Amino acid sequence: MKKYTDTGKKDTRSGFGAGLTELGKTHPDVVALCADLTGSLKMDEFKANHPERFFQVGIAEANMMGIAAGMTIGGKIPFTGTFANFSTGRVYDQIRQSIAYSHKNVKICASHAGVTLGEDGATHQILEDIGLMKMLPGMTVINTCDFNQTKAATLAIADHHGPVYLRFGRPKVANFTPEDQQFEIGKAVHLQEGSDVTLVATGHLVWEALLAAESLNEQGISAEVINIHTIKPLDNKAILDSVKKTGCVVTAEEHNYLGGLGESVARVLSQNYPSPQEFVATNDTFGESGTPAQLMEKYGLNADAIVKAAHKVIARK
């Protein structure tokens, strides 16, 4: 097994902030908009370096999405920043008409996704955003797993023409992606080779999948681990190649099982290579207040849950 080292826990939102800071220096057309959450989104450094390219819109997310769409006309590359809940559900029609249907080059950058937002509770913990965004024609949907990958993704989406939803989070999590790893939109990252079961994970669940693979290995089960950072367009080939080898799959995400990565994988398999699949995801429920670790445990979103799902899916082969 490959050994992955946590180089120190960091929040993925800080990876976004670091990426945005770098883009400020390298991409003069990048502009940033924020709806009163500059500190939470780690946009302070970009704001300090480029006050003329930073736009504080106040608590008015619908207006922010419209302004961002308008700013593309004349060649700017707007990055909007707010929580995932306010980046998607609150402004769905604005994104749909002014950004997606109008094919505007807006990067919707969303922090505090999922239950790991923690104590603020369900009003702020969106678990439906991947589904909302992947259903929009032409929208690229990315959910990164750690600081380094989030930074790399932030840089990569600036050079991709078209609307993008970039999802990341609040808690400090293991940072294991090599700092120099290029981010290729739509290209899965193979983390472990295995033969008994495929673990397909996105976002914060990728590290948990690596931990699960170690546990499974100790039990004599060989798990392949794939990091799907881009949910749309999905790397169908990577998934199919792996499942053809292992014969079953566990998908893992910090999102409702309805509309998330798991459903996208199920569609690919049902059309090409029907196989047993288990879903590690929230079960059509809202979240609640608690620490991130408590919530991941309660809602079955950790390595233990992935191990259990792996046993279950292998038994179904």
Add this chain to the structure above:
Amino acid sequence: MPDINYLNELVIQVRRDILRQVHKVNSGHPGGSLGCTEFFVALFQVLMDRNEGFDMDGKGEDVFFLSNGHISPVYYSVLARSGYFPVDELNTFRLINSRLQGHPTTHEGLPGVRIASGSLGQGLSVSVGAAQTKKLNNDPHLVYTLCGDGELQEGQNWEAIMYAAGNKVDNLIVTVDYNGQQIDGSTDTVLPLGNLKGKFEAFGWDVLEIPNGNDIEAIIKTMQEAKSRTGKGKPVVVLMHTVMGNGVDFMMHTHAWHGKAPNDEQLEIGLAQNPETLGDY
């Protein structure tokens, strides 16, 4: 500036285009289109500084956004007759495989359109963004927007109105089609807009009014005044009092023709009131 006789002839021809477009497909929105015909002709023929051809980025020229996208028939007619696409293409309005969708969109690549609109309340925010990009690009040109009055019931507008004043977006002229009508009735009966002038002023905008928004010379005069007020730290709004259905007597002063097409007989009456001037498509 084209002479006034030509502008008046174009207004009549555009009215014919509007009636014929919606009649052919028995759908679309003639009322608001007819009410804004003089405005569109003035905007595209006189007021805007436009480049030849169409470029999405609109650098080095004035740009326009239609927020109340349902009045697409007047928008399409004036775009075509201002050279953005062949006038004959008006024949395809709302038909399958057309670039002239029911509501305007960039999706089919229709020259002249820079944003999709139809779901109301979004165009003002888009215009503010485009205006701010013009400033970043050191482009001294202006951004024009047309909003419906009923559309101002959408809350997003007021976010944009607050933002534009707070950020001194003063290269923007918003015109409100103030016809007092919406689908379910008059704006006063559906949801009163109250003192619109006072509201814009309270938000920090420079407000002008056109008492007769179907008088093209009055439109040109007030819009020129609006242009002279740009660059002074405040966004500018023009409350343009129009008559819905203007130019077709049975369609005037009522919301009944907001989204309804004339039948064959009604079309003939409407066209007879607006005899062909520059040639039908």
